Amino acid sequence: MTAVSAPPDAAQAASSARTGTRRRIPRPRFSAWHLLLAPMALLFAVPLIWLALSSVMSNAQINRFPPALWPSHPDLDGYRYVLGNAMFPRWFANSFLVSLVTVTANLVLGTLGGYAFARMRFAGSRLLLGLMLATMAIPFQLTMIPTFLVMKQLGLIDSLGALIVPSLVTPFSVFLLRQFFLSLPRELEEVAWIDGCSRLRVLWRIVLPLSRPALSTVAVLTFLSTWNDLTWPLIAINHDTQYTLQLGLTTFQGQHHTQWAAVMAGNVITVLPVLLAFLGAQKAFIQSITSTGLKG
Numbered sequence: 001m002t003a004v005s006a007p008p009d010a011a012q013a014a015s016s017a018r019t020g021t022r023r024r025i026p027r028p029r030f031s032a033w034h035l036l037l038a039p040m041a042l043l044f045a046v047p048l049i050w051l052a053l054s055s056v057m058s059n060a061q062i063n064r065f066p067p068a069l070w071p072s073h074p075d076l077d078g079y080r081y082v083l084g085n086a087m088f089p090r091w092f093a094n095s096f097l098v099s100l101v102t103v104t105a106n107l108v109l110g111t112l113g114g115y116a117f118a119r120m121r122f123a124g125s126r127l128l129l130g131l132m133l134a135t136m137a138i139p140f141q142l143t144m145i146p147t148f149l150v151m152k153q154l155g156l157i158d159s160l161g162a163l164i165v166p167s168l169v170t171p172f173s174v175f176l177l178r179q180f181f182l183s184l185p186r187e188l189e190e191v192a193w194i195d196g197c198s199r200l201r202v203l204w205r206i207v208l209p210l211s212r213p214a215l216s217t218v219a220v221l222t223f224l225s226t227w228n229d230l231t232w233p234l235i236a237i238n239h240d241t242q243y244t245l246q247l248g249l250t251t252f253q254g255q256h257h258t259q260w261a262a263v264m265a266g267n268v269i270t271v272l273p274v275l276l277a278f279l280g281a282q283k284a285f286i287q288s289i290t291s292t293g294l295k296g
Contacts, residue, residue, distance in 0.1 A: 048271070055079070055264040062260045078261030082252075082269065083237055092249035092269075098160055098244060099226045102167045106222045107215055109169035114177030115203055119189070129178075132171045137225075140231065148235060162236040163244070167226060173218045180214035181207065216281040223277055245270050 054062055056074040066280065075179045082088055117129050147166050148157070156162040192202045208215070230246040237243060240251070252259045 020159060038040035048275075051264055052268055053270070055261065055268045057261060057264075059259065059261050062264070069070060075261070078259070078263075079269075081262040082266045087243070087248060088266075090241060091243050091245045094160060094242065095227055095245040098163045101164050102226045103219050103222045105164075105168040106173045106218055110173030110177050110218055111208070111211075111215070112201070113169065113174040115181055115199075115207065117174065117178045119183035119186075119199075133175060136171045138174075144232075144235065147232075151236060157236055158238045158242060160242060162231055163226075163229075166232070167222075170222070173222065176218060177211070177214055180211055184210055220277055220281045222281050224274055227274055 016134055050069075053069075055078055057068065057071045058073075058075045058077065061068045061071060061075075117125065136253060151157050151162045151165065154161075154165070156165060188206055188210075189202050192206055197205070228246060229244075230250075233244050234245045234250075237247060240248070243251075245266075247264060249270065252262045252266060
């Protein structure tokens with residue numbers, strides 16, 4: 001009879017068990033930079049920690065001087081006030097809808113524009129690219145009134161459309177995706193063209209799967225700017241049913257009395273989606289910035 005040999009993994013495990021050795025678990029490497037970065041990270045985290053602690057304080061504790069650094073008796077009245085407000089779920093849904101549509105539009109239109117500038121040569125392409133990049137240097141205060149007049153002519157003032165249409169595509173998303181597409185080798189696309197693929201099919205089947213870091217970066221940055229925007233909704237929206245979260249939180253602050261516990265609790269709820277979105281796409285964000293050469 002022939003003996004059946006054990007699989008290599010099983011033999012190695014049995015050998016390790018006999019010898020009493022354990023497989024080493026890789027440990028994170030320590031760098032001297034950690035001595036500098038750890039205190040800086042803690043310094044930047046202090047406002048968030050203070051915000052979370054203040055959200056479980058009462059108004060009396062928040063208004064006390066000197067201010068309380070730690071809640072003596074955690075109080076959830078701020079969260080009850082915010083979540084009990086009938087308009088708060090509506091404001092959250094408005095912010096989510098505006099952010100979702102804006103992010104989706106920037107991914108679709110930014111991809112098409114960035115790929116056209118990266119791979120296609122047409123009359124005036126360089127001039128058009130330069131003009132587009134020049135608009136990034138124009139501050140919002142200069143375009144605020146013309147944008148308002150355009151939205152008024154379209155009949156979108158005091159509606160979510162006034163918040164969505166001006167941000168359907170941004171020059172930054174087109175430029176970032178263009179830079180990433182330029183870093184991809186043309187040979188991959190040329191092979192697909194030889195096989196008879198159209199430009200859109202090449203973009204969908206080959207370019208986009210390789211562009212996930214850049215797409216994640218565009219999605220996160222667009223989401224952050226849209227979710228945190230206050231100036232434009234303050235101008236374009238008048239009725240409280242169309243408020244976004246940032247605009248709705250301002251109603252908790254009055255001229256003579258401010259519900260500071262509610263303001264802090266509302267800000268915690270507002271910051272959580274932004275924080276989760278950034279932490280979820282942090283690796284892709286760093287990879288995209290390093291691959292496109294947008295440093296410093």
